[in-house]
Amino acid sequence: xxxxxxxxxxxxxxxxxxxxxxxxxxxxxxxxxxxxxCEIDLFQQAIPERFIHAGMAEANMMSMAGALARRGFIPFxxxxxxxATRRPYxxxxxxxxxxxxxxxxxxxxxxxxxxxxxxxxxxxxxxIMRAVPGMTIIDVADAQEIAQAVPxxxxxxxxxxxxxxxxxxxxxxxxxxxxDLHKADVIYDGGEAAIVSSGMMLASAxxxxxxxxxxxxxxSLVHLPVLKPIDAKTLCEVLxxxxxVVTAENHSVIGGLGSAIAELIAEEGLGIRLxxxxxxxxxxxxxxxxPHLFMKYGLSTQKIVDTxxxxxxxxxxxxxxxxxxxxxxxxxPV
Amino acid sequence: xxxxxxxxxTANNDPAERxxxxxxxxxxxxxHALRMVMPQGFGYLGQALSSAEIFATLYRSAYRHNxxxxxxxxxxYIISVYAAEAAAxxxxxxxxxxxxxxxxxxEAIGTEKSPGVSLTCGSLGMGLSGALxxxxxxxxQGKTDAYTFAFISDGELEEGQVWEAALFAAHHKMNRLIxxxxxxxxxxxxxxxxITTIDPIAEKWRAFGWHAQxxxxxxxxxxxxxxxxxxxxxxxxxxxARTSTRMGLHCLPPDADGHxxxxxxxxxxxxxxxLEGRLA
Numbered sequence: 033x034x035x036x037x038x039x040x041x042x043x044x045x046x047x048x049x050x051x052x053x054x055x056x057x058x059x060x061x062x063x064x065x066x067x068x069x070c071e072i073d074l075f076q077q078a079i080p081e082r083f084i085h086a087g088m089a090e091a092n093m094m095s096m097a098g099a100l101a102r103r104g105f106i107p108f109x110x111x112x113x114x115x116a117t118r119r120p121y122x123x124x125x126x127x128x129x130x131x132x133x134x135x136x137x138x139x140x141x142x143x144x145x146x147x148x149x150x151x152x153x154x155x156x157x158x159x160i161m162r163a164v165p166g167m168t169i170i171d172v173a174d175a176q177e178i179a180q181a182v183p184x185x186x187x188x189x190x191x192x193x194x195x196x197x198x199x200x201x202x203x204x205x206x207x208x209x210x211x212d213l214h215k216a217d218v219i220y221d222g223g224e225a226a227i228v229s230s231g232m233m234l235a236s237a238x239x240x241x242x243x244x245x246x247x248x249x250x251x252s253l254v255h256l257p258v259l260k261p262i263d264a265k266t267l268c269e270v271l272x273x274x275x276x277v278v279t280a281e282n283h284s285v286i287g288g289l290g291s292a293i294a295e296l297i298a299e300e301g302l303g304i305r306l307x308x309x310x311x312x313x314x315x316x317x318x319x320x321x322x323p324h325l326f327m328k329y330g331l332s333t334q335k336i337v338d339t340x341x342x343x344x345x346x347x348x349x350x351x352x353x354x355x356x357x358x359x360x361x362x363x364x365p366v
Numbered sequence: 367x368x369x370x371x372x373x374x375x376t377a378n379n380d381p382a383e384r385x386x387x388x389x390x391x392x393x394x395x396x397x398h399a400l401r402m403v404m405p406q407g408f409g410y411l412g413q414a415l416s417s418a419e420i421f422a423t424l425y426r427s428a429y430r431h432n433x434x435x436x437x438x439x440x441x442x443y444i445i446s447v448y449a450a451e452a453a454a455x456x457x458x459x460x461x462x463x464x465x466x467x468x469x470x471x472x473e474a475i476g477t478e479k480s481p482g483v484s485l486t487c488g489s490l491g492m493g494l495s496g497a498l499x500x501x502x503x504x505x506x507q508g509k510t511d512a513y514t515f516a517f518i519s520d521g522e523l524e525e526g527q528v529w530e531a532a533l534f535a536a537h538h539k540m541n542r543l544i545x546x547x548x549x550x551x552x553x554x555x556x557x558x559x560x561i562t563t564i565d566p567i568a569e570k571w572r573a574f575g576w577h578a579q580x581x582x583x584x585x586x587x588x589x590x591x592x593x594x595x596x597x598x599x600x601x602x603x604x605x606x607a608r609t610s611t612r613m614g615l616h617c618l619p620p621d622a623d624g625h626x627x628x629x630x631x632x633x634x635x636x637x638x639x640x641l642e643g644r645l646a
Contacts, residue, residue: 060506081506082506084502086534087530087533087534087537089527089530089531089533089534091492091495091526091527091530092495092498092527092530092531092534094495095487095492095495095496095499095527095531096495096496096498096499096502096531096534097499098496098499099485099495099496099497099498099499099500099502099503100499100502100503102484102485102499102500102503103499103500103503103504103507104503104507105503105506122489122492123492123495123527125489126487126488126489126492127487127492127495127496130478131478
């Protein structure tokens with residue numbers, strides 16, 4: 033991985049989808065009135081004949097997408113994560129999930145990455161998508177993973193929920209990083225503690241792992257961009273060598289990554305302590321900026337460090353996390 | 367004028383003979399439906415009674431099994447499709463007798479396993495959107511000959527998704543989409559008009575940009591004429607068919623709940639005799 037602060041780029045998803053659609057005539061692009069925000073203005077300009085504007089009507093959009101998929105198309109459906117999952121849940125279940133159709137639901141603006149308040153903050157989208165049988169769920173960390181995830185999911189036989197950060201997308205991995213649909217990414221192994229993160233929380237998780245290591249608590253780090261189906265084998269190997277595990281997700285701790293790891297620990301009999309970083313069964317709020325919410329709702333690097341330190345039974349006080357100054361166009365963990 | 371199959375479908379062009387044939391088809395639907403619900407003694411018979419002429423007219427005129435899409439939005443009406451398929455010879459008695467039984471593909475509320483339809487939906491209000499997806503797919507794939515027929519129910523008009531789909535269809539000029547609405551004024555809690563005022567239905571759809579016709583849903587001549595006009599419309603079309611869940615079975619007691627009719631053995635015998643008598 034690179035070091036924070038991370039450089040960012042814009043529209044990695046929009047470019048990846050357009051590039052793929054230029055080779056694949058079966059790809060359709062649907063939007064629920066958030067075209068530029070979902071980076072698909074690129075698609076609209078280049079391939080207008082396969083761009084379908086569904087308007088602000090998510091229920092109709094999902095059921096239409098399912099029917100289009102029945103006829104051999106691969107619809108990529110775009111809106112913010114809240115509107116992609118909460119409002120049309122019945123349509124996702126009945127028109128897409130139950131018939132096992134290859135619709136790709138792309139939900140932007142995860143968790144508290146938006147200061148737009150509870151109506152715009154997708155804090156339980158992964159939880160409800162995990163409950164849909166056969167749904168593949170992807171929450172990638174950086175621009176390189178986005179570029180690789182799009183072609184990786186296109187031919188999956190069933191539905192996919194792809195959760196994407198909006199706006200400036202960090203470049204966290206070095207050149208040559210490979211996104212693997214089937215394998216968790218073990219960044220550090222062999223630690224007494226382990227951190228498992230998904231999505232944009234990788235930035236904080238990685239900073240926390242390094243600080244803990246320097247403070248004398250060796251820490252494994254697993255990046256889990258594919259939440260379902262979960263790579264239980266890799267996780268069991270890494271977590272089996274640890275005494276405590278901390279999960280970090282930009283989501284409610286109920287039903288998402290933290291729950292998935294709790295299920296794994298219990299079912300595999302790993303018998304290790306678990307701490308879950310994320311929204312603690314609460315809604316967030318509107319604010320001026322997202323970092324304030326990450327701090328206020330306990331999604332910070334310091335919170336990960338404190339939790340791992342406490343669960344590991346260290347008596348001294350936990351190490352302090354220095355803040356990382358960022359310039360415009362850079363991204364750093366909170 | 368667009369080509370359509372309406373006249374070519376039936377062997378006989380004599381209007382009185384055609385009317386007789388479609389009416390017999392409707393009674394055949396009623397009889398098949400009755401036999402499907404008889405083993406349990408209750409079921410969605412009222413839906414078959416109200417929609418019998420609709421499906422009979424569709425099957426004997428506008429709908430071409432191998433070319434067009436057929437969507438049955440309210441999965442509770444799938445009994446009518448099974449019955450119409452049986453009348454067309456595509457389902458046999460061995461299939462129909464499994465209706466609603468364990469491990470049957472003929473589930474009582476339509477599912478992915480249901481034969482006879484391009485799509486059916488158990489959760490109400492979704493079928494029109496699915497029909498739009500199929501019609502869009504045909505348009506994108508250059509299948510200019512195909513029509514999409516979407517059967518929906520009046521109770522479904524209470525679901526907002528129907529109106530999302532109505533807006534989309536008109537905006538995108540989905541002129542090969544034809545909706546047939548069974549306005550039987552029946553939903554679980556009672557008559558639709560005592561629960562939600564949905565009239566005037568035709569005016570609502572016209573205001574949304576549709577070609578709308580309001581007809582007696584048991585008059586096969588009016589239904590056929592309405593379908594024919596729909597095939598030729600430049601707009602998406604809806605035929606509002608006014609029906610009754612008690613139509614075509616005189617032996618039903620006056621207090622029968624048309625939404626979920628109970629058919630005890632004695633009533634079943636009378637009903638079979640009545641329908642077989644008309645079909646003899």
